[in-house]
Amino acid sequence: MIRIGYDAKRAFNNTSGLGNYSRFVISSMIRHNPDQQYLLFTPKVSSLFDQFYPSAPSVQVVRPVRGLQKKLASLWRVFGMQRTFLKHPVDIYHGLSNELPIGLTQNYPKTIVTIHDLIFLRFPELYKPLDRLIYRQKVKYACQHSNHIIAISEQTKADLISYFNVRSSHISVVYQDCDPAFHQKCTPAQLQQVKQQYRLPQQYVLSVGTLEQRKNQLLLLRAWHGQGLHHSTSIVFVGRRTPYAAQLEAFVQQHGLQQKVHFLPYIPFQELPAIFQLASLFVYPSLFEGFGIPIVEALNSGIPVISSTGSCFQEAGGPRSLYVAPGDTEALGKAMQQVLEDPALREQMISAGYAHALKFRPEHTAAQLQKLYEQVLLK
Known part of the structure; x- marks a missing residue:
């Protein structure tokens, strides 16, 4: 033994x-x-x-x-x-x-x-x-x-x-x-409860991770706004705040996006799967990670993923997620628009992503x- x-x-x-x-x-x-x-x-x-x-x-x-x-x-x-x-x-x-x-x-x-x-x-x-x-x-x-x-x-x-x-x-x-909680589909009642509790919008892009420079969330805001996606969808950020969060809030204030960008407080872990499953798209624009567990959480939640080129992101996201250079605002905006507006592409990404997640x-x-x-x- x-x-x-x-x-x-x-x-x-x-x-x-x-x-x-x-x-x-x-x-x-x-x-x-x-x-x-x-x-x-x-x-x-x-x-x-x-x-x-x-x-x-x-x-x-x-x-x-x-x-x-x-x-x-x-x-x-x-x-x-x-x-x-x-x-x-x-x-x-x-x-x-x-x-x-x-x-x-x-x-x-x-x-x-x-x-x-x-x-x-x-x-x-x-x-x-x-x-x-x-x-x-x-x-x-x-x-x-x-x-x-x-x-x-x-x-x-x-x-x-x-x-x-x-x-x-x-x-x-x-x-x-990721945690086994992400392997299970939430019930409609669970989804509705979490949606109401956190006043989540009908359609949103989700980004999960500490609000810090390395996570590169400002690129996401610029790409989403620059592509005009703020007219049809919102952004939800979930993550611990650092001084970098002030840059995100300044961008939101500058462009009058207070009703479209949501910064959620600490989320009890048992409610996080529902927030993933309610999202339309998961974007992880980080500059560099050791692995990127939020990507695996998204794949298990049945939502398409866009992340960065380089580092470990393709290992986590698999061959059918989309990857954009972490400084290319225009490319990220176009990739987001493509996924949000092409149902066939979304289904292909979701199916392939879930299959890839099973290896973990x-x-x-x-x-x-x-x-x-x-x-x-x-x-």
Whole structure:
């Protein structure tokens, strides 16, 4: 019986991408390989996610319990794991968010790290110097000391080879799925309730993601308005605000679009699938991502997707989504108009997109992870 340890801090506490990925991996493995032991190491547990995984006697949550470990819980998962493994032994430890504990011996436990992206190196101007330094050191250490690396996309694998000179054979690409909530169609009653609650327009283009420069939402506004699409459709933004949001609001004010552009507040996760399914089109104009889970959420929701060329977007969106250079306002506007006005094209994109999304289902990725764990243990 394999004893698998996970860095579960973000699974139990983060609402965004790293948390979603961690919850996806842990719950998928427990569900599809219930005969193994799972130890989830976390300095704290949020009530939002204390039951995210299938209940099973094979699962144990491990937290710092006393003394200095408990007082310095945030450092425990970085510097205190070697001692913790003496009491809670594991065969393999999987760091789910770009880092591994410091000071582990090379072969006990065997270690795997998931690297999500190297955006801090590609777009250094978007990060504070100290943050860049910390991120770089964490990733460099993890690459040097892991028995194997998982990249969440071919793009991330290529960046690891380019920036850190990692051997290709040391990296495996394993994709992730979106939350299972997006696999289900909402009932008409659910759709109507969400539509009324958030006062959603009859026809809208949806964009989901933090309102920040890298996500490039201003391009979407300019393309939509420049193509004249504001006369027939609205835009709904869902995402955490940063100072960049002021630029979006300034554009809306300048062009008198307050009734056509909707910035939604925090959305309870269980209501998000309905917001996707009510949309006419999903646009993800980001400059660069590690993978792009909102694209997969849209494909599962049965709406066509337009995203950017380059990066990992075609990996997530598949061959029948549309891709536009992230600085080409006119091309994006024309692509949006084409999708909104051509029913045959919409149906082709929806059908092909859903078929593409099936490759990310947890039964496939859990099998890949299990095989990889077994291979690493045999080395």
